[in-house]
Amino acid sequence: MASYTLLKTDGRARRGRFETVHGTIETPVFMNVGTVAAIKGAVSADDLELIDTQVMLCNTYHLHVRTGDELIKKLGGLNTFTSWKGPILTDSGGFQVYSLSSLRNITEEGVSFRSHIDGHKIFMGPEESIQIQSNLASTIAMAFDECPNALADREYVERSVERTERWLVRCIEKMKVLNSLDDTVNRQQLLFGINQGAVFDDIRVKNARKIRELDLDGYAIGGLAVGETHEQMYHVLDVTVPELPQDKPIYLMGVGTPDNIVEAVYRGVDFFDCVYPSRNARHGQLYTHFGKLNLKNKAFETDMRPIEEGCACPACRRYSRAYIRHLLKAGEMLGLRLCVTHNLYFYNHLMCEIREALDEGKYGEFRKDFLDNYLNKGEG
Amino acid sequence: MASYTLLKTDGRARRGRFETVHGTIETPVFMNVGTVAAIKGAVSADDLELIDTQVMLCNTYHLHVRTGDELIKKLGGLNTFTSWKGPILTDSGGFQVYSLSSLRNITEEGVSFRSHIDGHKIFMGPEESIQIQSNLASTIAMAFDECPNALADREYVERSVERTERWLVRCIEKMKVLNSLDDTVNRQQLLFGINQGAVFDDIRVKNARKIRELDLDGYAIGGLAVGETHEQMYHVLDVTVPELPQDKPIYLMGVGTPDNIVEAVYRGVDFFDCVYPSRNARHGQLYTHFGKLNLKNKAFETDMRPIEEGCACPACRRYSRAYIRHLLKAGEMLGLRLCVTHNLYFYNHLMCEIREALDEGKYGEFRKDFLDNYLNKGEG
Numbered sequence: 001m002a003s004y005t006l007l008k009t010d011g012r013a014r015r016g017r018f019e020t021v022h023g024t025i026e027t028p029v030f031m032n033v034g035t036v037a038a039i040k041g042a043v044s045a046d047d048l049e050l051i052d053t054q055v056m057l058c059n060t061y062h063l064h065v066r067t068g069d070e071l072i073k074k075l076g077g078l079n080t081f082t083s084w085k086g087p088i089l090t091d092s093g094g095f096q097v098y099s100l101s102s103l104r105n106i107t108e109e110g111v112s113f114r115s116h117i118d119g120h121k122i123f124m125g126p127e128e129s130i131q132i133q134s135n136l137a138s139t140i141a142m143a144f145d146e147c148p149n150a151l152a153d154r155e156y157v158e159r160s161v162e163r164t165e166r167w168l169v170r171c172i173e174k175m176k177v178l179n180s181l182d183d184t185v186n187r188q189q190l191l192f193g194i195n196q197g198a199v200f201d202d203i204r205v206k207n208a209r210k211i212r213e214l215d216l217d218g219y220a221i222g223g224l225a226v227g228e229t230h231e232q233m234y235h236v237l238d239v240t241v242p243e244l245p246q247d248k249p250i251y252l253m254g255v256g257t258p259d260n261i262v263e264a265v266y267r268g269v270d271f272f273d274c275v276y277p278s279r280n281a282r283h284g285q286l287y288t289h290f291g292k293l294n295l296k297n298k299a300f301e302t303d304m305r306p307i308e309e310g311c312a313c314p315a316c317r318r319y320s321r322a323y324i325r326h327l328l329k330a331g332e333m334l335g336l337r338l339c340v341t342h343n344l345y346f347y348n349h350l351m352c353e354i355r356e357a358l359d360e361g362k363y364g365e366f367r368k369d370f371l372d373n374y375l376n377k378g379e380g
Numbered sequence: 381m382a383s384y385t386l387l388k389t390d391g392r393a394r395r396g397r398f399e400t401v402h403g404t405i406e407t408p409v410f411m412n413v414g415t416v417a418a419i420k421g422a423v424s425a426d427d428l429e430l431i432d433t434q435v436m437l438c439n440t441y442h443l444h445v446r447t448g449d450e451l452i453k454k455l456g457g458l459n460t461f462t463s464w465k466g467p468i469l470t471d472s473g474g475f476q477v478y479s480l481s482s483l484r485n486i487t488e489e490g491v492s493f494r495s496h497i498d499g500h501k502i503f504m505g506p507e508e509s510i511q512i513q514s515n516l517a518s519t520i521a522m523a524f525d526e527c528p529n530a531l532a533d534r535e536y537v538e539r540s541v542e543r544t545e546r547w548l549v550r551c552i553e554k555m556k557v558l559n560s561l562d563d564t565v566n567r568q569q570l571l572f573g574i575n576q577g578a579v580f581d582d583i584r585v586k587n588a589r590k591i592r593e594l595d596l597d598g599y600a601i602g603g604l605a606v607g608e609t610h611e612q613m614y615h616v617l618d619v620t621v622p623e624l625p626q627d628k629p630i631y632l633m634g635v636g637t638p639d640n641i642v643e644a645v646y647r648g649v650d651f652f653d654c655v656y657p658s659r660n661a662r663h664g665q666l667y668t669h670f671g672k673l674n675l676k677n678k679a680f681e682t683d684m685r686p687i688e689e690g691c692a693c694p695a696c697r698r699y700s701r702a703y704i705r706h707l708l709k710a711g712e713m714l715g716l717r718l719c720v721t722h723n724l725y726f727y728n729h730l731m732c733e734i735r736e737a738l739d740e741g742k743y744g745e746f747r748k749d750f751l752d753n754y755l756n757k758g759e760g
Binding site: 038074081302319332333338 | 417418420421423426442446451460461681684698699702703706707709714718
């Protein structure tokens with residue numbers, strides 16, 4: 001069974017350790033998104049080890065509609081299938097159901113929708129989502145929730161959150177059954193519940209108080225980074241995080257920019273994931289401690305320095321801005337791979353720096369210095 | 381300066397060693413094609429070292445029209461630019477001029493054509509090609525030649541080969557000048573001449589006898605694998621190779637399949653290059669000692685074996701057919717990268733096996749066994 005150990009606090013910021021059947025996760029942690037059981041940009045499991053990845057995140061919906069969770073179960077689950085040995089978190093599929101499918105119908109039972117690949121009809125409710133995640137045999141499964149539109153009105157959000165609460169109870173029941181079956185690949189699969197409530201403080205708090213009674217393995221805050229301002233997001237964290245159990249990890253879903261992460265750690269968050277590092281890499285946007293730089297700019301044409309001086313990632317250890325820019329301009333896949341590698345390393349390494357600052361009890365100082373450099377300096 | 385040492389012969393097959401300013405090349409060797417200064421499929425210079433690549437081949441035409449050879453010279457030449465430390469061979473650009481540009485005009489001076497990227501007019505003759513290759517600072521430059529259409533008539537081929545002979549003299553002159561200049565990056569750049577003559581024995585032989593007098597650093601056989609049968613290709617080698625200097629490396633351009641290579645080594649060839657390993661990888665076609673297998677076949681959906689049992693490449697050491705098939709089906713770049721890595725390793729390792737057989741004086745046996753397995757066994 002999993003156990004979360006709170007090693008140290010610094011204000012609300014938490015330095016922790018989460019033990020799982022697939023290895024120990026040092027928190028705060030940034031999970032690297034491998035949508036269909038692979039990181040975009042030809043990054044391999046060997047590469048992930050080189051860039052200090054702790055957790056890979058895979059998408060339940062994508063793996064269900066393509067290749068299929070039953071096949072992956074037959075092949076021994078995601079760890080065996082991908083050869084990635086460390087912890088894997090699967091999302092519930094809910095977010096993709098809402099964002100990728102145009103035709104969907106939500107009832108108390110769950111959601112009917114059409115596959116974005118071939119249009120065939122799929123039904124997914126709490127039991128189906130947990131069954132798929134059990135087949136995938138991830139380390140951590142996420143509860144099936146509805147993520148209401150950021151602009152949804154109060155009445156809709158209230159009803160949606162209440163339904164998600166009922167779905168959570170069904171997720172817990174289903175997982176209990178599956179984890180007791182002999183032919184389940186990972187019988188120690190963990191379940192995280194998800195707090196929702198858009199930007200309505202009272203709905204968030206009421207929901208947090210309700211789900212904290214359910215003794216889940218961890219608690220996520222969902223429905224942020226979907227259109228609200230950064231200030232609104234930070235405010236939701238300010239009111240919600242203190243309402244969640246402090247002896248369990250807290251996961252802010254889909255967030256975010258480096259400054260978002262530094263601010264959210266400050267507010268007590270332990271787990272993060274985001275597609276920014278890989279998505280921005282695709283556009284030649286590279287992260288450095290002095291802000292982002294756009295490698296496609298002409299200025300870098302003859303720049304033989306690494307993406308960031310002093311960075312120890314596999315891209316910076318060997319390749320220049322000029323060469324990587326050439327690869328991007330020529331449409332060579334290697335360019336994308338080097339950019340994704342650097343960006344993921346930047347995020348993973350940022351979490352190392354955060355953990356070190358927490359270990360040393362200097363998070364306030366770190367936060368100030370990091371944000372000063374990151375937000376206020378020009379292109380490297 | 382370069383030196384070729386013939387270590388051992390077995391019939392016409394040659395085991396040799398070619399010393400260059402960028403390192404020693406053990407021959408027979410297969411050069412890995414990195415068209416625009418990178419191997420297709422996100423394969424990095426680090427990967428090339430892992431798969432025992434000896435020589436990278438880059439395309440003069442592609443690098444001239446995109447990014448530009450003058451820029452690469454300014455940045456220290458291809459080795460510095462790409463961070464690949466070993467030998468690099470550049471082609472002359474001629475082949476791309478003939479195959480990629482629709483509008484071109486050949487005169488005694490050279491070829492006028494339009495860039496396939498933006499349509500701007502370019503002129504390339506022997507001096508221009510050698511100048512570009514000198515700027516790129518490759519280890520080995522190729523002479524600028526015309527590669528006549530495989531179906532060209534005898535009269536055209538005769539005139540073309542005579543012109544290519546005159547161009548070769550101009551290439552030698554130009555390189556002599558460039559290698560003597562202070563600001564030339566690689567003043568020890570080597571030049572290989574190219575034998576042409578389509579499938580006309582007498583033209584091939586006459587040309588070989590003429591160019592062997594020019595004391596080049598190596599000799600290539602061009603204009604094969606462009607539409608003629610394998611038997612015609614082998615016949616050209618049978619009549620041409622003995623006419624080339626035996627104290628210089630012999631390079632069969634653009635060839636070929638594993639069986640082509642085994643047969644050409646048998647006929648005295650030392651250097652090879654071909655896009656098959658990477659191009660076939662793109663279609664899920666993987667090389668094994670028992671023939672090619674098509675990983676997209678349904679049969680491999682649940683096959684947890686590596687691409688080839690016993691293969692020590694980075695793809696086979698860690699990933700299964702089922703997983704790589706999943707990646708290819710899902711359009712994940714990692715699938716392509718793993719396939720290219722395997723195929724290039726297969727070719728590089730085939731050359732190791734060939735060299736070992738030659739070292740042991742057992743090439744006849746090796747050739748028979750290899751072809752028996754490769755051509756006659758079914759999908760692995």
